[in-house]
Amino acid sequence: xxxxxxxxxxxxxxxxxxxxxxxxxxxxxxxxxxxxxxxxxxxxxxxxxxxxxxxxxxxxxxxxxxxxxxxxxxxxxxxxxxxxxxxxxxxxxxxxxxxxxxxxxxxxxxxxxxxxxxxxxxxx
Numbered sequence: 001x002x003x004x005x006x007x008x009x010x011x012x013x014x015x016x017x018x019x020x021x022x023x024x025x026x027x028x029x030x031x032x033x034x035x036x037x038x039x040x041x042x043x044x045x046x047x048x049x050x051x052x053x054x055x056x057x058x059x060x061x062x063x064x065x066x067x068x069x070x071x072x073x074x075x076x077x078x079x080x081x082x083x084x085x086x087x088x089x090x091x092x093x094x095x096x097x098x099x100x101x102x103x104x105x106x107x108x109x110x111x112x113x114x115x116x117x118x119x120x121x122x123x124x
Contacts, residue, residue: 016042
């Protein structure tokens with residue numbers, strides 16, 4: 001009998017699962033077969049196997065990477081990101097003001113069109 005660890009990646013989620021694979025010879029068919037036993041998920045950061053939870057348990061050990069963890073960026077880059085974020089928020093405020101002015105101008109154009117139509121009717 002030969003035992004090895006097999007890693008299988010879920011193509012949909014990208015999660016890597018680890019299995020213990022044991023080779024044996026089937027006595028009836030006389031062919032080699034394998035038995036796989038699920039060991040757990042592979043932590044993408046530490047590359048360690050996170051063991052499977054106990055049956056019926058919903059509390060699984062968390063992986064190292066969580067959504068709250070972010071990559072540590074150098075201070076120069078985080079400063080640039082902060083500046084860009086500030087500039088974007090200022091531009092959005094300016095855009096909102098310009099949209100409001102645009103709506104006011106559209107109302108004025110509509111009123112001018114109504115007045116000019118009335119004047120054309122009077123002149124005809």
